[in-house]
Amino acid sequence: MEQLVFLGTGDAMGVPRVYCGCAICEEARKGGVNRRYRSLVAVEAERTGENQGNPFPFGEEEGFLIDCGPDWRSAMERREQRFAGQVLVTHAHFDHIGGLPEWADACRWLDRKGQLYAPQEVLDTILRQYPWLDRNLDLHTVDQGVTLAGWSIRGWKVNHGKNGYSYAYRLEKDGFVWAYCSDSIALPPEQRGLLAELDLLVLGTSFYHETAEFSTRSVYDVKEALELLQEIKPKRTIFTHMSHDIDLRRDYGLPEGVEYARTGQTVLLR
Structure with missing residues (x-):
């Protein structure tokens, strides 16, 4: 059995914001449910008694991470993991x-x-920023698709608003289909096709209702995301990439099959 683990569920600044004294940030500072690290998930074999304490659990065939942000090290430390063999990146x-x-x-x-x-x-963008990475990492393009840990993966470019573009990924294995789309907004019809007929959608939603001028925005808010879900109809949806606007102690009245991700949450991929 395989699982998806939410190691990071926050937006670009994480929660708490260092400058902010709002109730959500203060709760997060005390180790509450709103403590959110930058977006990071693991796709891996379900942890059992046999592999629970292994600090080197994931070789190149056993699992992978999606993205590798500035909280990668703390995520590895929190789960006592000492090696990651594969990382799939959404954007630079x-x-x-x-x-x-x-x-x-x-x-x-x-x-x-x-x-x-x-x-x-x-x-190409990553190497311009970190030109030494290929000394210790093998770089692979996924433009024609890729298979990681048995998952058939297709990526496509999605609108990231004022921040340009990101990539979303559709993953299929043994009849289970899910998609990871952490950074997108106002997807036009031609960018929604691979979001159809999903067992699970992981979608970024930074605010519940963002009031900033649309031209300055880069990620769906929850209200907009719920409208999208009415069209594409995934069986289950988990919202991630959340700012300090989302309070996990609050009941937002989300529809059945829709929820907010929580740091450390594990979801079986079946």
């Missing part, structure tokens, strides 16, 4: 790639090559 913004140098350094000290997967234009 700091909150999604800021941990790549630390990952590469871990690979150097362990004398193991990490496997980094992304669309070619994302890889």
